Amino acid sequence: LAKTTQPISMDSYEGQEVNITCSHNNIATNDYITWYQQFPSQGPRFIIQGYKTKVTNEVASLFIPADRKSSTLSLPRVSLSDTAVYYCLVGGLSSNTGKLIFGQGTTLQVKP
Amino acid sequence: GAGVSQSPSNKVTEKGKDVELRCDPISGHTALYWYRQRLGQGLEFLIYFQGNSAPDKSGLPSDRFSAERTGESVSTLTIQRTQQEDSAVYLCASSLRPSAGSYEQYFGPGTRLTVT
Numbered sequence: 001l002a003k004t005t006q007p008i009s010m011d012s013y014e015g016q017e018v019n020i021t022c023s024h025n026n027i028a029t030n031d032y033i034t035w036y037q038q039f040p041s042q043g044p045r046f047i048i049q050g051y052k053t054k055v056t057n058e059v060a061s062l063f064i065p066a067d068r069k070s071s072t073l074s075l076p077r078v079s080l081s082d083t084a085v086y087y088c089l090v091g092g093l094s095s096n097t098g099k100l101i102f103g104q105g106t107t108l109q110v111k112p
Numbered sequence: 113g114a115g116v117s118q119s120p121s122n123k124v125t126e127k128g129k130d131v132e133l134r135c136d137p138i139s140g141h142t143a144l145y146w147y148r149q150r151l152g153q154g155l156e157f158l159i160y161f162q163g164n165s166a167p168d169k170s171g172l173p174s175d176r177f178s179a180e181r182t183g184e185s186v187s188t189l190t191i192q193r194t195q196q197e198d199s200a201v202y203l204c205a206s207s208l209r210p211s212a213g214s215y216e217q218y219f220g221p222g223t224r225l226t227v228t
Contacts, residue, residue, distance in 0.1 A: 044155065044203075
């Protein structure tokens with residue numbers, strides 16, 4: 001499974017747009033890119049998934065360049081409740097199991 | 113509908129004792145996963161079930177760890193002769209059968225295990 005690299009931490013203020021970039025240089029052809037969010041004392045929660053270009057849902061947008069060696073999670077107008085750890089993962093049929101490999105994640109701190 | 117549930121929510125045990133952790137997945141989810149999360153760390157994959165078979169046990173840290181699943185429902189993770197390094201939050205997740213583009217796993221709240 002492709003290894004991912006993302007910043008350890010980020011700070012932002014309420015109302016700002018936050019972009020978290022993840023590097024995955026060894027992504028395989030069949031791999032999808034998935035982001036999870038984890039609040040303290042809770043299990044991770046699925047945010048968004050994509051394969052290429054751009055994906056948008058009610059929570060976030062995911063931008064994936066043509067070479068797919070990186071991806072950017074965009075959170076519009078963050079609030080204090082968006083303070084959490086955000087994990088970038090890649091995986092796909094090559095794994096055969098759906099096993100997720102979580103890195104350290106990015107701890108986002110939203111300030112008032 | 114009901115999400116993934118785990119029990120107990122907290123477990124304190126003495127070193128050397130056996131513990132059993134339980135996971136009830138979302139109804140209809142054929143795939144079930146166990147992960148371990150140490151304090152301040154990311155999640156560490158332990159084992160994956162498809163139905164009641166475990167095609168991937170590669171993450172089990174030692175032979176003290178075992179897991180089983182009854183049909184496509186409840187799963188138990190057993191840790192024998194617990195050690196202090198086993199202290200962590202044990203998370204269970206379930207999903208539909210993994211396929212291309214579908215890796216939305218639903219996680220339970222976890223069991224916090226403390227070995228004294």
